[in-house]
Amino acid sequence: MGLFTRTIGMASDKVTSAQVVLADGRTVTASATQHPDLFWALRGGGGGNFGIVTSYDITPSPLSAVTASNLVWTYEQALDMLDGWTRWLVDAPWSIGGGANVTLVDAGPSNIPTVGITLGSVDTGPAYAAEVQRLISLVGHAPAFNQTFTAPYQPIMMNLYRCTDLSVTQCHRSDTSPGGQIPRPEYGAWRGRLFDEVMPRDGWSRALSVVEGTARIAGQSRQLQISALGGKANTVSRTATAYVHRDTDYSASFLTSNANPVTEDVKAAALQFVDGGFAAVDPYSNGETYQNFIDPRLPDWKRSYYGENYPRLARIKSKYDPYNVFRFAQSVR
Known part of the structure; x- marks a missing residue:
């Protein structure tokens, strides 16, 4: 959830295609015309459920000052x-x-x-x-x-994440990114x-x-x-x-x-x-929870994260990962 979600919508709404490595080792393109069911699931279906996204294309939203x-x-x-x-x-x-x-x-x-x-x-x-x-x-x-x-968009965001005095490279986690200082x-x-x-x-x-x-x-x-x-x-x-x-x-x-x-x-x-x-x-509350902030203590996670979309997500999961290779405590299954 970003500072400008109300302005440009969810980031996943801007994705036009994604390269995905499936459980069987195949790499497929998910888009509105190729594997559209997988494309639907990837945009809000939680991380780590359907495959490994190695790259994606996104429609940018121009922001100046x-x-x-x-x-x-x-x-x-x-x-x-x-x-x-x-x-x-x-x-x-x-x-x-x-x-x-x-x-x-x-x-x-x-x-x-x-x-x-x-x-x-x-x-x-x-x-x-x-x-x-x-x-x-x-x-x-x-x-x-x-x-x-x-100010321009980038300095605003660097300030928001307390990176004003850091370079873009430094404004990454120190345990996962070379040169990161966070x-x-x-x-x-x-x-x-x-x-x-x-x-x-x-x-x-x-x-x-x-x-x-x-x-x-x-x-x-x-x-x-x-x-x-x-x-x-x-x-x-x-x-x-x-x-x-x-x-x-x-x-x-x-x-x-x-x-x-x-x-x-x-x-x-x-x-x-x-x-x-x-x-x-x-x-x-409305009884729902943002699925990218996983709550391991949430007993009703299927409904809270995915609402009425969960049954469709489970069907897509069984199609693309029938042996449940990509799994964790609250994975779609």
């Missing part, structure tokens, strides 16, 4: 920020994407979470400034920090749900209580992350591709990472946090 904003509020205003953000998102133009975060960089008992919203817009004119002001009005408080800047945490946990309605304030209050008080442990970072969906991504029907979440407006996720040595206490605290967050917001 974009405008971005970083808005920060005090933690005392976190509930108003989350409530205002989702009420703003209902009517926000497709030209704007972004997300809201409540972050504990270090979950030590005395530390206070930071709260903020990141916005990105392909509309760099006065209409964007007016939308930022509408958002601030719905929050009900002026942000303590408000930074807006316009470390991978030793351990992390994640759980989340998708939403097609505005969360009531009581829901956000429950979510914040998990951030504030659940098994706080020094050295562990934690975040409540809300990402905007909808817009262009929702102009496609639920069954047009395997990605089924075409009526979702936003996601809400609880995630942790840990740079310190991972003990059983660290793992237990992380799971208690993400489980508590999931339980707090699940009653308000």
